[in-house]
Amino acid sequence: MDELLEKKLRILADAAKYDASCASSGSKGRKASKNGIGSTTGAGICHAYTPDGRCVSLLKILLTNYCLFDCAYCINRRSSNVARARFSVAEVVTLTLEFYKRNYIEGLFLSSGIIKSPDYTMEQMMRVAKNLRAQQFAGYIHLKSIPEASPWLIEQAGLFADRMSINLELPKPESLKALAPEKDSATIATAMGQMTDRIAEAKEERRRFSPAGQSTQVIVGADDASDETVLTSSAVMYSRYALRRVYYSAFSPIPEASALLSAKPPPLRRENRLYQADWLLRYYGFSVPEIAAGGTDGMLDLEIDPKLAWALKNRALFPVDVNKAAREMLLRVPGLGTRAVDAIITTRRYTRLRLADIGRLSPGIKRATPFLIAADHSPARLTDRADLRARLTPARQMSLFA
Amino acid sequence: MKPAADLDGFRAALRCLIADGARPHEVIWDTAPSLFAAEPGDESPPIALPRGVAEKIALLVCHRDPERYSLLYQLVWRVRHGERALPEIASDPLIHRLHGMEKSVRRDLHKMHAFVRFRRAEAEEERFVAWFEPEHFIIEATAQFFVDRFRGMYWSILTPVGSLHWDRNSLTVGPPAMKSDAPTGDAFEAGWRSYYESTFNPARLNPDVMRGHMAKKYWKNLPEAAAITDLIRSAPLRVKQMIEQQQAMPRKRDPKKAVAAMSDQAPKSLAALNRLIAASEPMVKGGTRAVLGEGPLHAPIAFVGEQPGDQEDMAGKPFIGPAGQLLDKAMAEAGIDRRAVYVTNAVKHFKFEPRGKRRIHSKPTAGEVRHYRWWLEKELDLVKPGLVVALGATAALALAGKPLAVGANRGPIVLDGRPGFITIHPSFLLRMPQEDKAMAWRQFVTDMKHIHAIAEQSRVA
Secondary structure (H helix, E strand, C coil), rough: CHHHHHHHHHHHHHCHHHHHHHCCCCCCEEEECCEEECCCCCCCCEEEEEECCCCECCCEECCCCCCCCCCCCCCCCCCCCCCECCHHHHHHHHHHHHHHCCCCEEEEEEEEECCHHHHHHHHHHHHHHHHHHHHHHHCCCEEEECCCHHHHHHHHHHHCEEEEECEEEEECHHHHHHHHCCHHEEEEEEHHHHHHHHHHHHHHHHCCCCCCCCCEEEEEEECCHHHHHHHHHHHHHHHCCCCCCCEEECCCCCCCCCCCHHHHCCCCHHHHHHHHHHHHHHHHCCHHHHHHHHHCCCCHHHHHCCHHHHHHCCHHHCEEECCCCCCCHHCCCCCHHHHHHHHHHHHCCCCCHHHHHHHHHCCCCCHHHHHEECCCCCCHHHHCCCCCCHHHCCCCCHHCCC | CCCCCHHHHHHHHHHHHHHHHCCHCCCCCCCCCCCCCCCCCCCCCCCCCCCCCCHHHHHCCCCCCCCCCCHHHHHHHHHHHCCCHHHHHHCCHHHHHHHHHHHHHHHHHHHHHHHHEEEEEECCCCCEECCEEEEEEECCHHHHHHHCCCCCCCEEEEEEEEEEEEEECEEEEECCCCCHHHCCCCCCHHHHHHHHHHHCCCHCCCHHHHHHCCCHHHHHHHHHHHHHHHHHHHHHHHHHHHHCCCCCCCCCCCHHHHHHCCCCCCCCCCCHHHHHHHHCCCCCCCCCCCCCCEECCCEEEEEEECCCCCHHHHHHCCCCCHHHHHHHHHHHHHHCCCHEEEEEEECCCCEEECCCCCEECCCCCCCHHHHHHHHHHHHHHHHHCEEEEEEEEEHHHHHHCCCHHHHHEEEEEECCCEEEECCCHHHHHHHHHHHHHHHHHHHHHHHHHHHHHHHHHHHHH
């Protein structure tokens, strides 16, 4: 590979790595055409993992990290002194195809700093996607849309991309105003709304338009937004814009940090709890107030997971009989995931479940035991013990979250 | 049984054993080549198994555990002797064990899809070769994935338990290979490693999670894994430096002018908008070129049609085909000066289905009309006509932003804030039965006169 291209790749991959919303999921199965390459599977594939434990699925790069915006949380803001570079459309196409042929990646995740104008930048990004498709590339393409760009560019980009996303970045409009002067939450909402409508219409008409839907990213820990504020904004976006995913990105220290936001270690545990709470919202029938009530002052409990936190504060609803309880109630038992609950419901049609059986169906049996009644088990007074929380709190891993 | 995954052998054996009524504990399964092995005959009748069991068998014969056949036979035996629901009872110890094995095979398949790394072979023709070491006997089970993904490439995947070769047409399963049979490097590997290093965030260091997903046993065949040790070692220092580093003054001047200019990006003139539309991809199937609007700015009337037709697409001009000629004729009868009006379409490309040599007009969907709506809005903002006339339902939808039936709304109407008028599309006249035509034509001309009157009135006012 060309030395200059490799140098650019280093700069523009480094500049893109703080965006967490990089999944290759949600697309329908697609196969390569006779002379083409590329396929998509429903769940996407992680081709490697970096030592931060994160999955490398797509080639996640910026078209350029030159940027006219001055968002305080971003490494690429115009007032930062980072090294700058710019790919040509052809260079991104080549990199994507050559990496793909070697099975390094599932496809491309392309974002960009704003150069000249939002329209110009978005058009260049759209051209990359268009050129890849013209070369019979059927792999995954995720485009990070620029909400400030004119609507016609979204109309075009969705024809080539599998997924489009627009970053909310900060859930509180006033934070966005303070930290990202060129951004505006109303503009972001309008662009998300436009995308939602087009995706829904195309689906109904069986046309291809961003078939894997849209997602967004929220930065956690850059402003003073509480977990409840963050989750409320997610719940609104899930229902209003039919988002496939909200990604939470712990605000990470960056080289050349802004004076507005001092660099500090990323709140990784908080990020993790938000993901767990997000799952409870989408798959477990919880509401934001219920989840928030498990913590204090709108912040989630960092020591235990949000479902356990909720259960400990609602002990009157437990224990639950695994051989009788409704699905909705089983989903609320700490330690039982959706798969375990489904397995319980299928299995109990044929047999009365004992504790050992549940142990074979769910890896979270230890947390579940105090909240369950099984054929051979009743937690008796365990459910109400004052020290139950202490018994179920995992030992803290100092090295990671100190 | 043959070594590796012997699905056919297992099926044949199963038929024999079931026919003989052999109990699981009476059967010895052996995968080592043996002098005494009896070749199972094929004469026994095929056996019916519940849905899911056959699929389980196909997957589990790939497992490396020598007990797999014996466990599967237990499953089949029990299912056929009163426990039909057994596969659904996930808490049963046998099902639990098979489930664990199934997960292991699936995981191995998944990891093979993920961790195979192709290297370009040194040859004229572009051909890729990979070396991979799977845990189970999965190479045939995984073949379809690689064919579906790399159909247009020549490739081989070599493993210690067999090899796969694809020549863009057919797949060959070959004998086991050696690592030395595969190329030792690739021109893009250094770039890939650079990418891997750059996409790692040292402030999020969490090597345990990495190892959980990408076990160390895979590292030797992953070119990027050579970077791992250094990345982990240097991470704490890199983070410390980032946190300690104070913000420096920007070295470059603040690009104030460029920042002010960037939000001023919308096309300022009709010509600029038209350049944009002409350069854009069609958002309907078929369209070869954009057919732009025509007529003077500040025209008293703008007629908006559905989409260009076959002739319009060839000439690149709107309303020149049969429907356009009818429109001209109606305008002439109503006294409207054709050269003074603006004509355009809701959808700027000709959507068609090819049928033989002909291109058959195909109606744009509501979603497609909305794709084009922003352009139409901008166009009318720039042309600033006195009155907008929607010719037909598609134009009405595009102008109003919501569906409006032509029959019920025919006549003057406000269209999304603009003074407007809804009438039929002239092509409607072409398609109607002969006996109704005269009447419909008179009505259309009446509408045109009405339009003319409104336009004249607003011009005077």
